[in-house]
Each structure stands twice: as structure tokens, then as C-alpha cells.
Amino acid sequence: MIEEVVEIEILEPWEKLHELEAEGNLEAVSEFVDSLSAEDQRRCLSRLSNVDQADLLSRFSVELAADIMESLPEVQAAGILENLEPEVAADIVEALPDDIGADILQEMSANDSAAVLGELDDADEADHLRELTSYDWDTAGGLMSSEYLTVTTDYTTGNVIRDLNQHAEDDGDREIQYVYAVEPSGKLAGVLRLRDLVVKKATTPVQNVMIPEPAFVNVNDNFESLKNVFEEHAYLAMPVLNDSGSLVGVVTRKAVREATVDHQTEDYLHSSGIVGGEELRSMPMFTRSRRRLAWLAPNIVLNLIAASIIAMYQDTLQAVIALAVFLPIISDMSGCSGNQAVAVSIRELTLGVIRPTEFLRIVWKEGILGIINGAVLGLILGTIAFVWKDNIYLGLVVGGALLLNTILSVLLGGMVPLLLKRFKIDPALAAGPILTTCTDMCGFFLVLSLASTLLSKLG
Amino acid sequence: MIEEVVEIEILEPWEKLHELEAEGNLEAVSEFVDSLSAEDQRRCLSRLSNVDQADLLSRFSVELAADIMESLPEVQAAGILENLEPEVAADIVEALPDDIGADILQEMSANDSAAVLGELDDADEADHLRELTSYDWDTAGGLMSSEYLTVTTDYTTGNVIRDLNQHAEDDGDREIQYVYAVEPSGKLAGVLRLRDLVVKKATTPVQNVMIPEPAFVNVNDNFESLKNVFEEHAYLAMPVLNDSGSLVGVVTRKAVREATVDHQTEDYLHSSGIVGGEELRSMPMFTRSRRRLAWLAPNIVLNLIAASIIAMYQDTLQAVIALAVFLPIISDMSGCSGNQAVAVSIRELTLGVIRPTEFLRIVWKEGILGIINGAVLGLILGTIAFVWKDNIYLGLVVGGALLLNTILSVLLGGMVPLLLKRFKIDPALAAGPILTTCTDMCGFFLVLSLASTLLSKLG
Numbered sequence: 001m002i003e004e005v006v007e008i009e010i011l012e013p014w015e016k017l018h019e020l021e022a023e024g025n026l027e028a029v030s031e032f033v034d035s036l037s038a039e040d041q042r043r044c045l046s047r048l049s050n051v052d053q054a055d056l057l058s059r060f061s062v063e064l065a066a067d068i069m070e071s072l073p074e075v076q077a078a079g080i081l082e083n084l085e086p087e088v089a090a091d092i093v094e095a096l097p098d099d100i101g102a103d104i105l106q107e108m109s110a111n112d113s114a115a116v117l118g119e120l121d122d123a124d125e126a127d128h129l130r131e132l133t134s135y136d137w138d139t140a141g142g143l144m145s146s147e148y149l150t151v152t153t154d155y156t157t158g159n160v161i162r163d164l165n166q167h168a169e170d171d172g173d174r175e176i177q178y179v180y181a182v183e184p185s186g187k188l189a190g191v192l193r194l195r196d197l198v199v200k201k202a203t204t205p206v207q208n209v210m211i212p213e214p215a216f217v218n219v220n221d222n223f224e225s226l227k228n229v230f231e232e233h234a235y236l237a238m239p240v241l242n243d244s245g246s247l248v249g250v251v252t253r254k255a256v257r258e259a260t261v262d263h264q265t266e267d268y269l270h271s272s273g274i275v276g277g278e279e280l281r282s283m284p285m286f287t288r289s290r291r292r293l294a295w296l297a298p299n300i301v302l303n304l305i306a307a308s309i310i311a312m313y314q315d316t317l318q319a320v321i322a323l324a325v326f327l328p329i330i331s332d333m334s335g336c337s338g339n340q341a342v343a344v345s346i347r348e349l350t351l352g353v354i355r356p357t358e359f360l361r362i363v364w365k366e367g368i369l370g371i372i373n374g375a376v377l378g379l380i381l382g383t384i385a386f387v388w389k390d391n392i393y394l395g396l397v398v399g400g401a402l403l404l405n406t407i408l409s410v411l412l413g414g415m416v417p418l419l420l421k422r423f424k425i426d427p428a429l430a431a432g433p434i435l436t437t438c439t440d441m442c443g444f445f446l447v448l449s450l451a452s453t454l455l456s457k458l459g
Numbered sequence: 460m461i462e463e464v465v466e467i468e469i470l471e472p473w474e475k476l477h478e479l480e481a482e483g484n485l486e487a488v489s490e491f492v493d494s495l496s497a498e499d500q501r502r503c504l505s506r507l508s509n510v511d512q513a514d515l516l517s518r519f520s521v522e523l524a525a526d527i528m529e530s531l532p533e534v535q536a537a538g539i540l541e542n543l544e545p546e547v548a549a550d551i552v553e554a555l556p557d558d559i560g561a562d563i564l565q566e567m568s569a570n571d572s573a574a575v576l577g578e579l580d581d582a583d584e585a586d587h588l589r590e591l592t593s594y595d596w597d598t599a600g601g602l603m604s605s606e607y608l609t610v611t612t613d614y615t616t617g618n619v620i621r622d623l624n625q626h627a628e629d630d631g632d633r634e635i636q637y638v639y640a641v642e643p644s645g646k647l648a649g650v651l652r653l654r655d656l657v658v659k660k661a662t663t664p665v666q667n668v669m670i671p672e673p674a675f676v677n678v679n680d681n682f683e684s685l686k687n688v689f690e691e692h693a694y695l696a697m698p699v700l701n702d703s704g705s706l707v708g709v710v711t712r713k714a715v716r717e718a719t720v721d722h723q724t725e726d727y728l729h730s731s732g733i734v735g736g737e738e739l740r741s742m743p744m745f746t747r748s749r750r751r752l753a754w755l756a757p758n759i760v761l762n763l764i765a766a767s768i769i770a771m772y773q774d775t776l777q778a779v780i781a782l783a784v785f786l787p788i789i790s791d792m793s794g795c796s797g798n799q800a801v802a803v804s805i806r807e808l809t810l811g812v813i814r815p816t817e818f819l820r821i822v823w824k825e826g827i828l829g830i831i832n833g834a835v836l837g838l839i840l841g842t843i844a845f846v847w848k849d850n851i852y853l854g855l856v857v858g859g860a861l862l863l864n865t866i867l868s869v870l871l872g873g874m875v876p877l878l879l880k881r882f883k884i885d886p887a888l889a890a891g892p893i894l895t896t897c898t899d900m901c902g903f904f905l906v907l908s909l910a911s912t913l914l915s916k917l918g
Contacts, residue, residue, distance in 0.1 A: 038690050039811040046812040071690070073810055194653065231497050231530070257716050264723035265806070271727065272802030273795055279803050280812060281824040289831045292799050296832065299795050300839055303788040310784045317783050324776050324783045325769045328899065329762040331787050336732055336758050340751050343731030344738050347724070351532055352498040353505040353739060365740040372748045373755065380759055440787065 013040045014047040021056070030060050038071035045072060045080075046282045054083035057092070066095035069104065075278045078107030081116065090119035093129070099145045099255070102132035107277075138223040138259050144240045144249030150180045151206060153189050158202030160192065177236040177252075181210045186246040188239055190214055216241045219248055223263070226256050267346065267428035273299075275429060302433055306331075306440035313448035320458045322389055323451055326381070326398045330447060333377060333402060334409040334439040341366055341413030342431045349421055356421040362414040367407065374406030393457040401446035409439045472499045473506040480515070489519050497530035504531060504539075505741045513542035516551070525554035528563065534737045537566035540575065549578035552588070558604045558714070561591035566736075597682040597718050603699045603708030609639045612648045616668060617661030619651065636695040636711075640669045645705040647698055649673055675700045678707055682722070685715050726805065726887035732758075734888060761892055765790075765899035772907035779917045781848055782910055785840070785857045789906060792836060792861060793868040793898040800825055800872030801890045808880055815880040821873040826866065833865030852916040860905035868898045 013036055020029045033041060033056075045053050045068070057065045057080060069077045069092060081089040081104060093101045093116055105113040113133065120126040128146065135141030151160050160179055179192040190210030197209070216239045217229060229238065230253050240249040269278065276291030310317065310327065317323055345362070348354040354361065382399020386392055413435050417427035451458060472495055479488045492500060504512050504527070516524045516539060528536045528551060540548040540563060552560045552575055564572040572592065579585040587605065594600030610619050619638055638651040649669030656668070675698045676688060688697060689712050699708040728737065735750035769776065769786065776782055804821070807813040813820065841858020845851055872894050876886035910917060 037687065039687060042810065042812050043814070073812075076812075228496070228498065254713070254716070257713070257720070261716070261720050261723060264720060264727065268723065268727045268730065269802055269806065272730070273799045274802050274806075278806065280807060280810075281803065281820070282812070285824075285827055285831070289828050292796070292828070293832055293835055295799070296792065296795055296836060297839075300788070300792055300836060303791050304843065307784045307788050310787070311781075314780050314783075318777065318780045321773050321777045321780075322770075324773075324786070325766045327783070328769070328787050328790050328903075329759070329766050332762050332790070332895065332899075333755065333759055336755055337751070340732045340754070343728055343733050344740065347728065347733075347737065348739060351501065351739075353501050353532075353535075353741070355502070361740070365744075368744055369748050369751070372744070373752055376752060377755060377759060380756075384763065436791065440791075444787075 014044040017044050026059055029056070030064060033060070033068070034064055041068050041071055042073075042076075045076070046280065049282075051083050053080045058084055058088050062091045062095050065092045069096060070100055073278065073280060074103050074107050076280055076282060077104045079283060082108055082112045086112075086115040087119045089116045090121075094120060094122070094125065097145065097147060098129065098132060099143070102129055102142075103137060105129060105133045106137060135219070136222075138263070139219070140217045140221040140226060140240045140251050141219040141249070143226070143255040143259055144219070144251045145255065146249050148178070148180060148237075148250040150182050150247065151192075153181050153183060153207055153210075155181070155206040156202060157192075157197050157204045157206065157209060160206060161197055161202070164197075178250075180239055180247055180250075181206050182247055188214065188216060188241060188245065188247045191239065214239065217251060218243070223256075223259060226251065227260065230256050267426075270426060270429040271432055273432075299433055302437040303440075306437050306444065309441050309444040309448065313444075313452065316448050316452045316455060319455060320394070320451055322385070322394060323397075323447060326385060327444060327447060329381065330398070330402050330405060330443040331436075331440045333381075334405045334443050335436050337370070337373060337377075337406050338409035338413030338435045338439050339432065341410040342417055342427070342435060345414050345417040346427050346431070349417060349427070354418070356418045359415055359418065362418065363411060366410040366414040370407035370410040373410070374403040377406055378403035391458060393454050397447060397450045397454060397458070401443065401450055404446055405439060405443040408442055409435070412438055473503040476503050485518055488515070489523060492519070492527070493523055500527050500530055501532075501535075504535070505739065508741075510542050512539045517543055517547050521550045521554050524551045528555060529559055532737065532739065533562050533566050535739055535741060536563045538742060541567055541571045545571075545574040546578045548575045549580075553579060553581070553584065556604065556606060557588065557591060558602070561588055561601075562596060564588060564592050565596060594678070595681075597722070598678070599676045599680040599685060599699045599710050600678040600708070602685070602714040602718055603678070603710045604714065605708050607637070607639060607696075607709040609641050609706065610651075610665060612640050612642060612666055612669075614640070614665040615661060616651075616656050616663045616665065619665060620656055620661070623653075623656075637709075639698055639706055639709075640665050641706055647673065647675060647700060647704065647706045650698065673698065676710060677702070682715075682718060685710065686719065689715050726885075729885060729887040730891055732891075758892055761896040762899075765896050765903065768900050768903040768907065772903075772911065775907050775911045775914060778914060779853070779910055781844070781853060782856075782906060785844060786903060786906060788840065789857070789861050789864060789902040790895075790899045792840075793864045793902050794895050796829070796832060796836075796865050797868035797872030797894045797898050798891065800869040801876055801886070801894060804873050804876040805886050805890070808876060808886070813877070815877045818874055818877065821877065822870060825869040825873040829866035829869040830862075832869070833862040836865055837862035850917060852913050856906060856909045856913060856917070860902065860909055863905055864898060864902040867901055868894070871897055 017029065017032065020032055033044070036044065048056065057068065060068075069080070072080070081092070084092070093105065096104070105116065108116070117126050117130055120129070132141070132144075137143070149163060151163065164179070177194065179194075179197075180188060181190045181192060183189050190207070190212045191214040192206060192210045215229075215233060215235065217226060219240050219242050235253065237250050237252040239247055240251050242248045269275075273292070273295040275295045279288055279291060281288070345354070349356070378399040381402050382395040385398040386395025413431070416431045416434055420427045420430055476488065476491065479491055492503070495503065507515065516527065519527075528539070531539070540551070543551070552564065555563070564575065567575070576585050576589055579588070591600070591603075596602070608622060610622065623638070636653065638653075638656075639647060640649045640651060642648050649666070649671045650673040651665060651669045674688075674692060674694065676685060678699050678701050694712065696709050696711040698706055699710050701707045724737075728734075732751070732754040734754045738747055738750060740747070804813070808815070837858040840861050841854040844857040845854025872890070875890045875893055879886045879889055
């Protein structure tokens with residue numbers, strides 16, 4: 001372990017940061033952090049406690065602090081804001097793009113986020129952010145941005161281009177894809193594409209070049225429907241309307257794709273037992289421990305239920321102690337086979353090639369595969385058991401149990417995600433524990449009941 | 460199960476498809492498939508064997524076939540193309556965007572993809588696709604698109620706008636973000652942004668508005684460096700240069716983000732034991748079985764190694780048969796704890812908040828957590844063992860073993876992904892089995908060796 005440490009470069013960015021901080025030269029610290037790549041900024045901040053992070057950021061310019069916030073994982077940014085004075089946090093939130101600010105506020109505790117919103121100078125902005133945080137993060141309302149350009153229907157293309165240039169100066173490198181034409185009431189009237197503006201005379205009325213009755217999404221549309229809309233159409237962005245038809249935001253293809261990444265990440269974390277929201281090792285120990293235990297505690301109960309089967313067959317086990325060697329193997333191998341089927345079902349659900357009602361397809365496709373793989377694995381394990389104890393019946397019990405339990409595991413593994421999906425439970429979260437408990441119980445039961453039947457031949 | 464089937468609507472799209480096919484009305488089939496959403500097209504195609512899929516597609520127009528290919532998962536599209544006559548497959552590939560065509564060709568067997576490339580009418584296009592398929596899918600070369608507009612440096616902005624309009628008509632809704640200005644030698648000279656074209660006089664030379672010496676990536680740049688580049692800069696696309704500085708493609712922020720989704724998916728599938736490439740249940744049974752066994756077979760060996768510990772302590776187990784109930788529980792709970800630490804490490808590596816060399820940080824952050832969670836879990840399980848057999852020593856053995864093994868599991872789980880990363884092995888793929896084997900071995904050893912020491916008190 002000592003060798004590892006020596007391999008690290010002499011002065012890591014966070015060591016340099018500590019050094020500059022120790023010198024008390026705030027300007028140098030600020031300049032140094034600004035010069036780091038986003039990755040090094042993240043790494044530096046992660047080396048500090050949330051309190052130290054907050055302390056450091058509060059001494060930077062609001063722009064630099066906001067820049068850093070944007071490059072941090074949301075959960076980390078939220079942790080830092082919670083440790084800042086609400087008025088300092090509010091300044092930083094104001095400097096962030098709305099959608100990112102809202103995402104970070106959503107990760108904060110309700111009290112802290114309310115305190116920050118209360119300190120915003122601009123009451124309209126506060127109301128707007130409050131509204132954004134009221135939507136689930138993966139709905140149209142949660143993903144929409146308020147950074148778009150609207151013009152009224154009485155504009156000419158020349159006016160629009162003038163506004164665009166103005167906007168370009170304000171907003172640097174953010175690209176505008178469409179301009180939205182609204183009626184004075186706020187109702188969406190049409191959409192203008194940039195290239196349509198370029199080719200027409202400057203005096204052309206917007207009404208003549210806009211796409212009237214454009215496609216839109218509702219502010220409450222969920223993630224699945226947004227994904228489908230962007231898959232069906234080539235649009236780079238879609239206007240978001242509220243129930244009365246007013247334009248309230250724009251959801252971009254980019255935002256939907258980023259939400260897809262977040263969903264995939266969540267699936268992975270959930271299936272690994274990180275279930276209380278993302279964990280980073282810079283978070284407080286108590287939070288990390290508590291969240292992990294929230295997953296482990298139900299699992300220990302499920303494990304006890306499964307193991308109770310063994311307790312019921314203690315006499316058989318006592319008579320043929322070799323079985324105790326094979327119980328964990330059959331439990332683990334069945335779990336592996338079942339998890340493969342779970343992953344394929346979750347993948348097929350995500351891709352939309354299977355519906356949550358198609359159980360017969362699973363029975364057919366996984367059943368045959370279970371027979372083949374179960375036979376191969378059962379033959380391997382059965383042969384090993386037979387050779388080890390020179391008892392063909394032990395081989396038959398162990399191999400037969402693995403064959404049957406593999407079939408059961410892939411069937412169950414294939415079907416559980418569909419069932420959970422129907423009941424609106426996240427398959428990545430719950431499929432694993434349910435599956436393992438069932439396959440363990442059945443595996444233990446198969447081995448031990450088969451052995452009980454053949455007890456006289458196994459002795 | 461029967462009830463589930465009845466719930467399905469009377470005529471699913473694929474049933475309708477079968478009906479139309481049976482009537483032999485090809486035009487109606489073609490129109491019907493065209494009218495389906497991408498999701499229903501995928502679902503319909505998945506209901507057919509690869510051979511039937513190929514048969515159906517070969518009778519559609521090339522454009523429709525290409526449209527459908529684009530909406531299918533790449534692995535499925537590749538399977539279909541392999542079953543088409545190479546000249547039919549070549550027509551479809553020609554109608555696809557280059558990057559998508561190349562991705563599908565990469566999923567095909569080397570023979571089949573060479574056959575398709577050999578049948579392309581346009582030899583330049585074939586060479587180009589051959590080059591694209593030679594890059595790893597997640598490098599700049601693998602992700603770059605050839606759909607961009609170049610102009611030579613002697614153009615005026617007016618010429619560029621004329622070209623753009625031309626291009627807009629050709630390419631429908633695909634949006635152009637930048638125009639690239641190249642020297643006659645092919646070397647990249649500068650980049651033009653759309654909005655710079657709009658605001659200048661039509662006679663302005665391109666040289667005066669372009670951004671000279673623009674940022675670029677090399678065709679061999681890997682995924683990590685692409686991700687960093689797009690994170691550091693706000694560009695929507697970056698020019699891709701070969702080693703001699705010629706412009707060979709454009710990699711978009713969108714392509715990098717999609718590759719991120721693919722990486723996340725791969726992580727999830729790998730960690731679930733789907734390791735030979737994506738599996739869909741429409742794939743041939745033999746392929747599916749073989750690929751899953753490729754993961755299960757090494758696992759059975761690892762399991763045997765772990766279980767051999769139990770075999771060494773058969774006498775202890777025989778004397779205290781109650782221990783057999785707790786062995787699988789300790790094995791599974793340690794696996795759960797370890798997997799949580801694995802997921803957090805993989806996540807921190809992905810986010811770039813930890814480096815593969817920082818083992819001491821893991822020891823510190825996971826060690827304390829392991830002590831807390833191990834104490835909680837050990838206390839629960841130990842109490843249950845004590846109460847069940849009314850033997851405090853059994854409780855101490857079981858609880859103590861779980862405490863120690865939890866500490867070990869989180870330490871190991873936290874460090875294994877870093878180690879694998881250093882040796883360029885995919886952590887999602889290998890961390891699980893390595894971890895489980897080690898924690899099983901140690902867990903079995905801890906329980907049984909502690910029990911052996913206290914054997915006289917446990918009887």
C-alpha cells in the first residue's frame with residue numbers, strides 16, 4: 001500500500017490548493033482553481049469536507065463558484081450549498097442556468113432549499129425555480145429549460161435576427177436552435193428554424209416563415225413519452241406547454257439524452273444496492289452508512305427466510321455433511337443464471353422490444369435456455385460431486401438440483417422485471433433480492449429434499 | 460399465466476403483420492410497417508426469426524428498410540443483415556448514415572461484413588466505411604460522422620450560405636452546426652459558426668469570419684479524452700483530424716453523449732453477467748446459451764474454490780450443524796456489502812473524483828463504514844443465532860464473522876475496481892466474481908475457524 005502512495009505525483013492539485021490556502025493568498029487560490037480542468041476541480045473539492053468546500057467557495061467570485069457547481073455531481077453541489085449561508089447559496093443559484101439550479105435545489109433538504117429560494121433577490125426567478133423544482137426531475141417540467149427566444153407573431157425575420165444577435169452576445173456559446181412565436185396571450189403560435197431566417201428577406205413577417213401548429217409536449221409528460229417523441233421526430237428541441245396552451249419552457253433532445261444517462265446510472269446503482277440516491281465518499285459517513293444499511297437490513301431478513309429451509313433439514317445435512325459444501329455453490333450459480341435473465345429482461349423493456357404482459361414469450365425463450373444451461377452446469381457440478389465422494393447418488397442429487405434450479409432461476413429472473421414493471425416498481429431495484437431469495441429457497445429445498453429421499457444411498 | 464395472455468389487445472401489430480403477410484399483399488405490409496412507431500417496428504421485428512426478418516425487409520423499399528435498421532438495436536440490425544443476400548444488405552447500408560452503417564457492420568461477423576462491403580456500388584464509400592469500422596467504436600474515429608460541410612478558404616460568406624441552402628434541401632432535418640474551412644491540401648484552416656454567417660455581408664471572405672486554428676481532436680483519441688474535451692468546452696461538435704492534420708470527420712457532442720449511454724449500458728450488462736455483447740431474446744438460442752455459459756463456467760470454478768474451505772472444515776460443521784444455516788447468509792450479506800462498495804468506486808471513477816492509485820482514501824473511507832455496518836449486521840445476525848440455539852458462543856462466532864467479513868468486503872469491494880482499472884480490465888465485468896470468491900472464502904473461513912476454536916462451547 002505504501003508503494004502506491006509514492007507513485008502519486010509529488011504535488012497533486014489539492015495539495016497545491018492546500019498550500020496556497022495555507023499561504024492565505026485568496027486571489028492565487030481563486031486563479032488556481034479557475035485554471036484547473038473540470039475533472040481536477042471535482043477531485044480537489046472531493047478532498048475537502050462539505051464544510052471546507054462551502055468555506056472555500058464562499059470566498060470565490062459568484063461566477064467561478066457557479067462554474068464549479070455546474071461541473072460537480074448534483075448531489076455534491078447540493079451538499080455544498082447546504083453548508084453555505086443561504087444568501088451566499090442564493091447568489092450562486094442565481095448565476096446558474098435555471099434547469100441546473102433547479103436540479104441542485106431538488107437534491108437539497110426541503111428546509112435548506114426553501115431557505116435559499118427565500119434569499120433570491122428576484123422574486124420572479126424564485127417563483128420560477130420553485131415551479132421547476134415542483135416537477136419530477138425526469139418529466140418535461142423537470143427537464144425543460146427557460147433559455148429560449150420568443151418573439152410575438154407581429155415580428156419580421158429582420159427583427160428576429162437582430163434579437164438573435166443581441167442574444168448571442170449575452171449568452172456566449174450556447175446555441176439557439178429554434179425561435180418560438182407566441183401570441184400576446186402567451187399561447188404558442190409557431191416555430192421558426194434558424195435556416196429559414198437566413199434565406200428570407202428581412203421584411204418577411206414571422207407568420208409567413210414559421211411552422212404553424214408545431215409539435216409540443218405537455219409540462220407533465222413523463223420520461224418515456226419524451227423519449228418516444230424525440231425518437232419519432234428529428235427535432236432538436238420541443239416547446240413545453242402548460243395545460244392552458246402557454247409556452248412555459250423548452251425541452252431539448254440533449255436534456256432527454258442526459259436524463260437517459262441518469263436513468264441508466266440509477267439502474268446500475270440500484271441493482272448494486274445503492275438505493276437511497278447517489279453516494280460519493282465525500283458525503284458524511286453517517287449518511288453513507290445509513291443508506292447502505294437501508295438496503296442491507298431487508299436483505300438479511302430475506303436471507304434468514306431462505307436459510308430457514310436449511311434449518312428444517314438439519315438431520316439430512318448431518319447425515320450427509322458433504323451437501324453443505326454444495327449448498328452455497330448451488331445458491332450462487334442459480335443467482336448468476338437468474339441475474340443474467342433479469343438483465344436481458346430489463347434491457348428488452350428499456351429498448352421496448354417486450355411488453356410487461358408477455359410472460360409466455362419469457363417462459364418459452366428462457367425455459368429452453370434454462371434446460372440447456374442447467375444440463376451443462378448440472379453435469380459439471382454433478383460429476384465433481386460424484387468423483388469427490390465416489391457416490392453416483394450424490395452426483396445425481398447435486399447435479400439434478402442445479403439443473404432444476406437453473407431452469408427455475410432463468411424463468412423467474414426473466415419474469416420478475418416484467419411483473420415489477422406492471423406494478424410500477426423499479427425492476428433494477430427489487431428484482432435482485434426477490435430473485436435471490438426465491439432461488440436460494442428452492443435450491444436449498446431441491447438439494448435437501450432430494451437428498452432426504454435418497455438418504456440410504458448417500459450414507 | 461393464462462390470464463396474462465387474455466389481457467393482451469386482440470390484434471397486436473405483429474399479428475396484424477402476419478395477417479397481411481398471409482394475404483400476400485406486399486404493398487399493404489410495407490405501408491403498415493411504415494405507419495408503425497419505431498417502438499412497434501422493433502417489437503414486430505423481434506417476433507420473427509432473423510431469417511424471417513431478413514426475408515421481410517428484402518421485400519421493402521431500400522429507404523424503408525434503412526429506416527427500420529436505424530431504429531433497431533445495432534446487434535439486431537447486424538443479425539438481420541447477416542441473413543440477407545450481401546447485395547441487398549449493401550443497398551441498405553448505402554442508404555444508412557455512415558456512422559450508423561459502420562456501427563452495424565462492426566457488430567457483424569468479419570466474413571459477412573467483408574461480403575457486404577465488397578458489394579457496395581461506390582468503391583470510395585466502401586473504403587470509407589472500411590476505415591470507419593477499423594476504429595474502436597468509442598474512439599474519435601469510431602464516433603465521427605462524415606456529414607458536415609467543408610468549404611475552401613477562398614469562399615465568401617455568400618457562397619457558404621448558398622451551399623448551406625443546397626445542403627438543407629438534400630438532408631432534410633439534420634442540423635448543421637459549423638462549416639469547416641479547409642486548405643486545398645485538405646488541412647483544416649478554420650471553423651465558421653452559423654451565426655457569424657448571418658451577420659456579415661455576403662462578400663466577406665471566409666478567412667475574415669472563421670475561427671482560425673480551431674480546437675480539434677485526433678482520430679485515435681479515446682472515449683475518456685473526448686468526454687473531457689466536450690466537458691471543458693461548450694462546442695456542439697469538434698473536427699477530427701488524422702495524424703497529418705487533414706479533416707477526416709466531425710464528432711458531435713451528441714455522439715459522445717450517446718456513447719456514454721452505451722458505456723453505462725455495457726457496465727450494467729457486464730455486472731449482471733451478460734458479457735459477450737448485448738443479448739436479445741430474438742437471437743439464436745445457441746448463441747445466447749453459449750454466451751451466458753461463457754460467464755457461468757468460470758464462476759462455477761470460482762465457487763468450487765470458495766466452497767473448498769467448507770470441505771476442509773467438515774468435522775467442525777458436523778459437530779455444529781447449525782453453522783450450515785449461517786454460511787450462505789454470511790456469504791450473501793458480505794457479497795451485498797462488497798457490491799455496494801464496488802458500485803461507489805465505479806461511479807467515482809466514472810465521475811473522475813478518484814484516481815486508480817488512491818487506495819489509502821478507500822481504506823479510510825470504507826474501513827470506518829465497514830466497522831459501523833459490520834457491527835450493526837453482526838449484532839443482528841449474532842443475536843438471532845444466540846436466541847435460536849440459546850448459545851452465546853454461537854452468536855459470537857456468527858456475529859463476529861459477519862463483522863470481520865463485512866469490513867473485509869467493503870475494503871476489497873472499494874479497491875478491486877481501482878486495481879482492475881490500473882490493469883486496464885473493465886471493473887464492471889470482473890469486480891463481481893473476484894469479490895464474491897474472496898468474500899465467500901474469507902467468510903467461510905472466519906465462521907468455521909472461529910467455530911473450531913470454540914468447538915467445546917458450541918456443542
